[in-house]
Amino acid sequence: MFGTYLRRELLGRRRQTIIIAIGMALAIALVIIVNSVAAGVKNAQAEVLQSVYGVGTDITVTQPVSAPTTTGGDAAGGQGGQRFAFGGNDGTKSGTSRKVDSSRLSVGFGTNTLADSALAKVEATSGVTGASAVLSLTNTSFSGTLPDFSQGQQGGRDAQGGKSTQSGGTGGSSFSVNSFSVMGITPGGKAVGPIASTALAKGRTLTSSDKGDKVAVLDASYAKSKSLSVGGTLNIGGKDFTIVGTVKPTGSDSATASNVYIPLDVAQTLSSEANKVTTIYVSANSASDVDGLKASLQKTLPKATVSTQADLASSVSGSLGSASQLVSNLGTWLSVIVLAAAFLIAILFTISGVTRRTREFGTLKAIGWSNGRIVGQVAGESVVQGVIGGVVGVVVGLAGVFIVNVVSPTLTGGVSSGGIGGALADGARRAFGGGAGGGSAAPTGGTGGGFGGAGATGGTGFGGAARSAASSATTQVDLSAPITVWIIVIAVGLAIVGGLLAGAIGGWRASRLRPAEALRSVQ
Amino acid sequence: MYTLKNLTKQYPGKGRKVTALNDVTLDIPNGQMVAIQGPTGGGKSTLLQMLGALDRPTSGTIELDKSSLDKLGDKKLGGLRGKEIGFVFQGFNLIPTLTAQENVETALVPLGVPAAERKERAVKALESVGLGDRGDHRPAELSGGQQQRVAIARAIVKEPEVLLADEPTGNLDEETRDEIMDVLEGLWRERGLTLVIVTHDSAVARRAQRRLHIKQGKVREVS
Ligand SMILES: Nc1ncnc2c1ncn2[C@@H]1O[C@H](COP(=O)(O)OP(=O)(O)OP(=O)(O)O)[C@@H](O)[C@H]1O
Numbered sequence: 072m073f074g075t076y077l078r079r080e081l082l083g084r085r086r087q088t089i090i091i092a093i094g095m096a097l098a099i100a101l102v103i104i105v106n107s108v109a110a111g112v113k114n115a116q117a118e119v120l121q122s123v124y125g126v127g128t129d130i131t132v133t134q135p136v137s138a139p140t141t142t143g144g145d146a147a148g149g150q151g152g153q154r155f156a157f158g159g160n161d162g163t164k165s166g167t168s169r170k171v172d173s174s175r176l177s178v179g180f181g182t183n184t185l186a187d188s189a190l191a192k193v194e195a196t197s198g199v200t201g202a203s204a205v206l207s208l209t210n211t212s213f214s215g216t217l218p219d220f221s222q223g224q225q226g227g228r229d230a231q232g233g234k235s236t237q238s239g240g241t242g243g244s245s246f247s248v249n250s251f252s253v254m255g256i257t258p259g260g261k262a263v264g265p266i267a268s269t270a271l272a273k274g275r276t277l278t279s280s281d282k283g284d285k286v287a288v289l290d291a292s293y294a295k296s297k298s299l300s301v302g303g304t305l306n307i308g309g310k311d312f313t314i315v316g317t318v319k320p321t322g323s324d325s326a327t328a329s330n331v332y333i334p335l336d337v338a339q340t341l342s343s344e345a346n347k348v349t350t351i352y353v354s355a356n357s358a359s360d361v362d363g364l365k366a367s368l369q370k371t372l373p374k375a376t377v378s379t380q381a382d383l384a385s386s387v388s389g390s391l392g393s394a395s396q397l398v399s400n401l402g403t404w405l406s407v408i409v410l411a412a413a414f415l416i417a418i419l420f421t422i423s424g425v426t427r428r429t430r431e432f433g434t435l436k437a438i439g440w441s442n443g444r445i446v447g448q449v450a451g452e453s454v455v456q457g458v459i460g461g462v463v464g465v466v467v468g469l470a471g472v473f474i475v476n477v478v479s480p481t482l483t484g485g486v487s488s489g490g491i492g493g494a495l496a497d498g499a500r501r502a503f504g505g506g507a508g509g510g511s512a513a514p515t516g517g518t519g520g521g522f523g524g525a526g527a528t529g530g531t532g533f534g535g536a537a538r539s540a541a542s543s544a545t546t547q548v549d550l551s552a553p554i555t556v557w558i559i560v561i562a563v564g565l566a567i568v569g570g571l572l573a574g575a576i577g578g579w580r581a582s583r584l585r586p587a588e589a590l591r592s593v594q
Numbered sequence: 595m596y597t598l599k600n601l602t603k604q605y606p607g608k609g610r611k612v613t614a615l616n617d618v619t620l621d622i623p624n625g626q627m628v629a630i631q632g633p634t635g636g637g638k639s640t641l642l643q644m645l646g647a648l649d650r651p652t653s654g655t656i657e658l659d660k661s662s663l664d665k666l667g668d669k670k671l672g673g674l675r676g677k678e679i680g681f682v683f684q685g686f687n688l689i690p691t692l693t694a695q696e697n698v699e700t701a702l703v704p705l706g707v708p709a710a711e712r713k714e715r716a717v718k719a720l721e722s723v724g725l726g727d728r729g730d731h732r733p734a735e736l737s738g739g740q741q742q743r744v745a746i747a748r749a750i751v752k753e754p755e756v757l758l759a760d761e762p763t764g765n766l767d768e769e770t771r772d773e774i775m776d777v778l779e780g781l782w783r784e785r786g787l788t789l790v791i792v793t794h795d796s797a798v799a800r801r802a803q804r805r806l807h808i809k810q811g812k813v814r815e816v817s
């Protein structure tokens with residue numbers, strides 16, 4: 072009878088069944104899509120982090136950038152960014168303009184260094200399986216012609232005198248600024264850090280015998296874009312390096328963490344950062360005690376910034392960062408609200424159904440039906456309505472996830488190379504209004520790095536300097552939303568819970584009806 | 595056999611209480627056919643509810659074959675209703691989504707009758723009220739008289755000791771009324787039921803063995 076009665080009720084009161092089921096279906100579909108996209112975004116974040124920090128890196132140690140205390144015209148301090156000082160005698164004078172050609176290797180603005188002795192301290196900490204130190208640098212070369220300083224002033228004076236003399240190349244200045252990222256790594260060192268997520272493409276990798284040699288390994292895609300190949304040379308910091316090999320990313324990323332890899336000691340010498348490194352990559356003994364290890368590393372190196380993968384996930388920027396925020400904020404709230412609304416609809420409709428059927432339940436009680444049987448009947452109807460909604464919701468949700476996967480939106484994610492200090496560095500750079508972007512991939516992509524020209528030439532601004540350097544830390548990831556059995560089980564579970572909740576409340580109302588009253592109420 | 599002693603039923607009304615039954619003392623032997631008449635608001639339905647174990651009296655006692663209906667708990671009363679007492683309601687009170695046959699079957703559910711036997715008995719009950727061919731129709735597809743027949747079939751399918759009918763012909767035309775009365779009287783004769791019918795209609799009341807009149811909660815015999 073239970074089944075027959077249930078079927079007759081659901082079919083006989085189709086409108087109520089459909090409304091409750093649609094509400095539930097919408098909520099369940101949303102829960103599935105939001106969950107699945109959230110999982111996809113999480114995977115994408117992990118992928119971005121992996122490409123930058125390397126497989127197997129649990130913790131990174133960096134030096135925070137100290138906030139500037141004076142705001143002068145000069146970018147003071149050790150991390151003073153790139154400044155090209157063109158004195159009056161610089162370059163070669165030809166006619167009205169001077170030719171300049173300068174190349175410089177330095178730590179990116181917004182990045183601070185720590186002594187490489189920290190590596191030994193990290194390695195001595197218990198719970199560390201491996202650690203490696205790198206020096207992340209940016210090589211910026213600048214070549215082109217500058218207008219002649221005195222000529223420019225001359226023109227101005229002429230203009231003032233009412234006589235306009237237009238002199239050929241005065242105003243025009245053609246520069247080319249080329250910037251790429253260079254990473255100093257310990258040749259033949261531990262397979263922790265960015266180098267761990269690269270694979271040899273051509274030539275060879277750096278070995279321990281390369282110490283002190285001017286040899287470089289290039290990112291394969293960078294090499295291709297610059298038409299560089301193994302056996303060729305590359306000018307880094309004013310010195311020619313022999314290209315001995317190229318590497319490609321092991322993951323699905325388009326590029327590895329850096330454009331160029333050179334031996335650490337050479338990098339330190341060329342950038343005048345003797346015994347300095349920018350980041351130490353640490354892999355932990357057990358994945359479960361990463362937080363404990365973080366605490367002990369922090370104790371060993373109180374001034375350094377110790378970040379776990381979880382800390383770093385929040386530093387992923389770009390559209391991936393926005394997507395992650397969108398999903399975790401809007402998506403979660405939306406599904407909670409819609410779920411609550413669906414539950415409410417189910418409860419209200421069930422209550423109104425019970426009220427409408429007061430006489431029916433009174434009659435059944437009068438002919439001997441127990442309270443339990445009537446509650447069971449009401450609850451059964453609600454649960455089945457919930458389950459129908461759940462099943463429809465799963466189908467709609469899967470279709471939605473399928474569409475997301477077909478469209479597969481491309482997200483870009485960047486990680487501040489200065490780690491946690493990145494945001495501060497970004498702000499500092501704006502305050503100074505100078506310096507060529509550095510290697511940090513701030514959300515803005517490092518465009519518009521105002522070039523604080525030195526000397527009297529002043530105010531020749533151009534952008535794009537930091538572009539290529541920034542791109543090395545920015546990864547493009549195609550979003551794919553994975554579906555797990557658990558998401559479906561949880562979604563259907565929620566639908567059943569919603570049905571049970573509505574059924575329990577409706578059943579409770581029905582059980583409180585006294586048979587005599589129930590019969591009288593409608594008469 | 596019903597035994598009512600000093601039975602009083604009061605309802606809490608606005609301001610003062612309404613006394614629906616006032617100190618009623620009454621016996622109804624098994625197998626008797628009783629008609630209850632009286633003005634509206636007199637307490638007819640209230641008395642029937644007491645007899646049907648749907649409600650408890652405010653004071654006094656009521657027994658049905660040694661079961662004290664005033665003392666039993668809700669569960670016991672429900673069980674008693676399911677087994678011993680058949681109801682025919684004034685407004686038919688059929689379940690709109692169920693077919694005629696399924697409506698009849700609902701009366702057998704509390705007794706735990708297996709599905710096949712339930713079906714068989716429901717078909718027989720419908721035949722006995724002359725509706726054998728309408729088992730798969732829903733209430734909305736039946737006339738008033740037919741609906742009341744289904745309600746009667748539902749009341750008698752469990753073969754109760756007592757059949758209580760509250761204005762079973764109230765909504766029906768004279769011809770249909772007589773048909774329904776024929777059905778009820780036939781069942782009473784055939785099965786030896788105790789049959790209590792509440793009615794406004796003297797033509798119906800005249801067919802009973804015994805006639806009671808209730809006015810302002812007081813019961814008196816009509817001879
Ligand atoms: N649940 C209740 N609450 C309050 N008063 C009630 C309740 N049930 C019945 N009454 C009152 O008790 C009195 C008797 O009601 P009852 O329904 O028994 O009358 P009746 O004789 O069946 O009338 P009718 O012929 O109109 O059906 C009436 O005055 C009625 O208002």
Ligand SMILES: [Mg+2]
Nearest residue numbers: 638639640760
């Ligand atoms: Mg009445």
